[in-house]
Amino acid sequence: MSHSLSAIGVSRAYHGVRVVDSVSLDLKPGVVTALLGGSGAGKSTLLRLFAGLEPVDEGEIRLGDRVLSSTKTTLAPDKRHIGLIFQDFALFPHLTALQNVAFGLKLLGKDAARTEALAWLGRLGLTERADAYPHEMSGGEQQRVAIARALAPKPAAILMDEPFSGLDPALRASVRDAALEAVRAAGIPALLVTHDPVEALEAADHVAIMRGGKVRQEGPAAEVYMKPVSADVAASLGPVNRMAAADVPSGLADVAQGTELVVRPEGICLDPSSNVHASVLASQVTGAMNRLVLDAAGQRLVALVPRHQAPKAGEKVGIRLDPALSFMFPSAKP
C-alpha cells in the first residue's frame, strides 16, 4: 500500500531569491521520476524540501493525504520514513556494510535486523562484503550498500541526489540498473535528481525538467523528448540546432516570421534527392554515429548520421529534416 509523494505549489527562497518557485510535482508509487536540470536549477533544494531537511516557504509536501511539510509545520526527517541516497554515499565510516544496512532496522531487534540486513546485502550481490568497512569497498560497492541501507527499513519513498555521478563511467550503467531495479521492486515513489539528460532518459520512467526554480515540463521520458514544450526544454534534453526564421536555409522548412526552428542533430537526414545542399566541414566518429558539422547557405548545422552513411569532410550533400525531431516555437526575442 504505497502512496504518492507530492509537492503542491512549494517555494523556497534564500536571501530573497526563489530557488524553488511554486513547484508542483507528483511522485507516483513504483515509478522512477528523474528531476533534470543544470546547476542552480533548484533540483537539489526541491529534494531537500521533500526530505524535510528544509522547511517550505509556501505550499505543502504530502504523502498520500498526510501533510509532511506546510508553512506551519515541518515533520522532522527522522519521522518521515523517506529514504535518502547521496552523491557521496554517506556511509557511516565506523560501521561495516552490515552495520550500515542494519542502522535503520533498530525496531526489529538485533537478530532480526541482522537477518534482514544480510538479506538486503544478498539482494544487491554484497553477501561477501558484509564485514567490510566503507573505505575497504569500491565505489560501486559503496553505492549498493547505500541503496540497501536506504531500502531496508521499507521507506515510504526514496530520494536520490546525483547518486551515480560519483561512479566510474564504465561501472555506472550496471550499478544504476541494479540499483533502480531494487527501487522499482520496492513499489514506492522514487525521485532521481540528475544533471545528465542521458541518465534521465535511460533510467527514469518519468522526467521532470527544472530550470530557474520551476518545473518546465514533465511526462513520460519518450514524450518529453519527442514533444518538448519550449526550445529551452528541448535543449536541456540534448544538443539541438536553433535557428531564427530568417536564418533557415531556403527549402529546408517553412518557418513563419517570429518563430524559432529547433532540430535535434539526428533530425537532419542525408537525402541525395533533396535540393537543399550543404557542404561538410567536419565529420567526427562518436561511436555508432558520426557527428557532421555542415554549412548550408551560411547556416552552421550539426547532424548525427549512421557511420556507414557518413560523408567525408569537403563533400557536398543533400539534406532534409525529420519532422518528428524538428520543432517550432515562438521566438524568445521578437
Added chain:
Amino acid sequence: MAGLPLPARAFLPKRLNLRPADTPAVLAGVIIAVPVVSVLVAALFMGGGEAWQHIRDTLMLPYLGGTLGTLAMAAFFMLAFAVPAAWLVTMHDFPGRPVFEWLLILPLAAPGYVLAYAWGDLMGVGGPVQSALRDMTGWSARDYWFPSMRSMPGLAFVLASGLYPYVYLTARTAFVSQSICALEAARSLGASQLRSLWSVVLPAARPAIAAGLALALMETAADYGAAEYLGVPTLTFGIVRAWKSFGEPAAAARLAVILLVLVVGLLLAERWSRGRAGSQQSSTRWRAVSRTKLSGLGGIGAAMFCLVGFSIGFLVPVSRLVWRALEAREYIAPVGEALKNTLILAGAGAAFGFVLALVIALAGRGKGPAAAFARLTASSAYAIPGAVLALGALVVLGGLGLTLTGIVPVLALAWVYASRFTTTGAEPMVAALARAPASLGHAAESLGASPLRRAREVDLPIALSGASAGALILFVECLKELPATLMLRPFSWDTLAVRANAYASDERLAAAALPALLITVAGLIPVILLSWQLSHSRPGEHTHES
C-alpha cells in the same frame, strides 16, 4: 524554539535562538570563561590594597618593560632562524634534509623553564663553557666579559630556542602549499631566485608566519619558570609574586589585566593573520615543489644552519641535563611521589578538559551560536597565561569562602587546566567531524534516528576517532604547566614541574635534571604525533581515509 509560546518567541532576537540542546555547549563555554572573567572583575572592583601602590610605583614599569623587551627580542630570534630554516627545508635538498624537517620541531617538547635551567647552567660562571674559556686563556673570571643568560636577551634567547617551531611550522606549511606556478612565473619573468623569494614567496607566506609568531609570543608572555630562574622581571613573574609574596590577589589581578591586553592583542593579530592566510592561494593547480639541490659548501652550510637551531633548542640543553643527572647520581632525589601527583593532577585536568572538549565538538556539529561561543571561548582561553587563570580561580574560591584544602585544590587545578587546554583536545575532534560529510547526519535522520541517537551512534564515534590524539595532547599540556600548578596545588603536593622548579631555584641542578627530563620525554609524545601527521598530510597527496 518550538516549545516557546508565541509572544516569548517574538521577543527573542533572531540570531540568539538558543535551543535546550545548546545548554551543554553554553555551560562548557561559561566554565572555561569564568577564571579569566573573574580576574577582570577583581581588577576592576576589588581595591588593590597597599601592595598595589608599591607595585604600581616601583615594579610595574620593570615588569612591563621586561615582558615587552623579551617579546621583541624573542620575535627577532625566532624570525631570523625559523623562516630561513623553513625555506631551506621546503625548497632545497641538502644532506640530512628529510631528518631536519622533523628534528626542527623537537624543541617544542621541552618547556621554557627546562631550557632555562640547562642554558643557565651551561653558560654560568661555573659552567663548562666559561670553564673551558678560562682553561684555554688562563684568564680569571674577572678578566673578561661574557654574555649572561641571566638577562633579558638571555631569557628571550632561551624562550625563542624552544618556541621557534611554531614559526617554522606555519612558514613551512605556507611554503609547501604555495603555488609553485606563481614562483615559476616570477622566474620566467626574469626575477632571480632571491628576488622571487622576496617579492612573491614571502609576501604570500607573511600572514601564516605572523600567525605562528603570534602563537609563539603568547607562550613567551605566559612563561613564568624561565623568567623566575633567570631573574628577569616580567608581568607573569610579577603576577605570581604579587600573589605569593604580598598575598594580594587584587593587585595581582591588576597586573594580569595589563598582560591580558598584550595577549588579546596577539590573539587578534593571530586571528586576523590566519583569516588572510586562508585566501592567499589563487592557483587551484597544485604541483609538487621541486627542490633545488644544494651541493658542496652550500649543502653543508644549509645542514649546519639547521643543526645549530636544533642543537640550541633541544640537543645541547637536553644533553646537558642528561649529563648532570648521570654525573651526580647520588644527588638524584626520588621522583616517585612527584610522578604520582603529576599523573593525578594532570589526569584530572585532562579528564575534565576532555569532557568539555567532547561537548564542544558535538555541539559544533549543529553549527549554532552556542557552539561558536564555546569554541571561541576555548581557543581564546588557550592564549591566557596559566598564572592569570589560576589567579581567577583563586578569586572565585575566595569569593565562595573556600580554602585550598582537601579536594578543593585538585578540582580548582583541574578547572584551570581545562580552561586553558580544552581547545587542544576539542580541535582534533572538531576536525574529525568536519571531515565527515554533512550527508552522514542526513542519512542517519532519513533512517529514522532521533537527534540523540544520531549524536551517540554517528557523531560521537566519528569525533572519538580524533580524540585519542586530543586527549594525549591535553594530558601533556597539563603536565608541563608550571605557574598555575605552583599557585593552586594541594599543600605539599609536588608535581614534576614543581619539583624541577624548586630544585633549580635552590641551584640543585643535578636533582632538577631528572624531573625536567621526564617532562621533556612526555612532551615529545605530542611533538612526534604532530610530525607524523605532517609527513602524512601534504597538499596534493591524497591520504586514504575512510
